[in-house]
Amino acid sequence: MPSQGNRPPPSAATLRRLERASGSLATRAVSRMDDELPWFRAMPADQRSWVMLVAQAGIASLVEWCRNPSRPPRLTGEVFGAAPRELVRVVPLKHTVDLIKVTMEVMDDFVESVAEPGDADALRMAVLQFSREVAFATAHVYASFAESRGAWDARLEALVVDALVRGERSEELPGRASALGWAAMSPVAVLVGAAPAAGDVHAAARRAARQMRSEVLVGVHADQLVVVLGGSADLEAVAERVSDEFGPGPVVLGPVVDALSRAGESATAALAGLRAVRAWPGAPRPVPADALLPERALDGDPAARAALQERVALPLQTAGGEVLETVRAVLASGGNLEASARVLFVHPNTVRYRLKRAAELTGMSATDPRGGWTLQVALVLAELHQDRSLWH
Template sequence: MPARGTDPPPSAATLRRLERASGAIATRAVARMDEDLPWFRAMPADQRSWVMLVAQAGIASLVEWCRNPGRPPRLTGEVFGAAPRDLVRAVPLKQTVDLVKLTVEVMDDHVESVAEPGDAVPLRMAVLQFSREVAFATAHVYASFAENRGAWDARLEALVVDALVRGERTEELPGRTAALGWAGTEPVTVLVGAAPPDGDAHAAVRRAARSSGGEVLVGVHAEQLVVVLGGAEDVAAAAARVAEEFGPGPVVLGPVVDRLSAAGGSAAAALAGLRAARAWPGAPRPVSADALLPERALDGDPLARAALSERVVLPLRGAGGEVLETVRAVLAGGGNLEASARALFVHPNTVRYRLKRAAELTGQVATDPRGAWTLHVALALADLDGGRSLWH
């Protein structure tokens, strides 16, 4: 920072008087803050005391600066080093500017009483120029804090996403997510897919999520982009918007859960779906992990196999032999209802009624290609499991 130029410095006697008066000036500055700034009155006592120390350090730095006109001021350490870093979190930049402004005004008010005869103008000019240096130092402190906080947040976010992907249940998760600004946002779901090849997608994903009214945690895990999406009113619409920011290939949406601590299950299902998605080349983007249950089961996912049994096989078996027999006949007949009716010796309307009942129970339509595939895989796996139980 450049020196003060040709302005004459205050005399040594004036600087000694200013140094002796620094405590009283700082006390008066804090009193003015208390009078003029309602938010300052509401601050805890420890933070108010730190502000007092910063004001005193600022006056001391002014004295030292005036005694050594050619020395660049080191205000970041000399002035703001008196306060802990927590104070930067507690006091926003705009409020800090108000504090500096009031302190400078109080110092200016004391110029006449502190300066030796003929020294008022040099001291006032020194205060004015010093306040400019303080403004630059303030901006530097907050810019450095923002940069460091951004790097810390990125590391913390990566730890949270990694813990969810690994299915870890850690007591630190609520505190870590709260530090990232995630405050009980629900519902929650997880999207996974390829990371974009052209660089960091974090900012684009955040914009996409917030445009849909949601919040996100973003991480890259083994070259896969993992997005934890929460708080969106329309989860499907928000997921579709966020999916646009992924790299080429499938994007899988995990099941919706009611809290972040349960997002590990959503992530596990989404990752299993991503591994199996290659078996469904025409899958929509994003595709839900539940829609990929057949492929996941064939890929060896025990959770998918159990889900097919619970959602498809058991309801069909519980509905009675006629419904299950009809579903098997329609699958074997390629969806031809008339042929299935002849094979079962019933009217086609009876077949339609039974298929409607099966669809109500399982959510799968036997005459729809995708529904037929899901039913076929679920029943085949159940038959294999039943065969194993006979042999063991």
């Protein structure tokens, strides 16, 4: 607190009068806030009462300082400690500055009526100096709150991302994400890859996602960067932009799910894809986890094996022997339709028709290198599974 210079402090009698008038001055201040600040009128009654307490505490702190001008100020505790910390959350800094301004204007207006004769200038100067100190204390309170809130948000975000990495499916996840500002609950997908070695990886990934108008949660799990994306109609485009913020190496996008509570499924698939993607050196970046089903299945991922059985092998098996036989023949011939037709004793157009039917059922083309690889792995695993079933 700056000293009051060569000016004498207000007299003891003036300070007594100011102390007795503190309640009425606070009431007048709140009344003027109600008249001049529309947002203050809309506040709930309990929050308005907190403001009254802060105003009264501020006047009491002014009196105490004037009595002991050499005492170090403790405005943060004396003034703002009168109200719960929730007040900082519900009243932004700009509004708090307006509240202080109105309170000090009321005190200045009533200096003449409160001060003893000849004391008005001293009291007015004290009010001016005190208002400056309150302004500094206000900035400190909000800065401390922002720092602690930022640390809390970082811990909560880390807990949410860690739960997703562990495959946790919890109805509490949307509530935790909502506390972090996550608004849209669907659709959701998880992007994983290597964390960059330098820079603020959280900020860079978050900024890239928000540029694409996507909700985002960011975490680093071991040396892997995990980014949860949501609320965008084109999460693939968002993932492509955000993947630029990852470290070197592959980046895998988990399947899109319809709720944040199911984001653990997307994370599990993405992490399984990241473990298996080295088997596909030419994989795009980012690569969908579903595009890595054969590599994931060979790596022992039960979810990938089940997906290949359900989406590829079973539809071909139930389509009839001709379709399955044609797919096997084309795969065995390396995609040569004429050679396959000779083996099957049919016209090449018949082979084309059957392959078209197989592609409609599975989404895979036997003549495409990647599609043929996926079909081959799916059919091999189906045969192995059938053999084991026969033995058991």
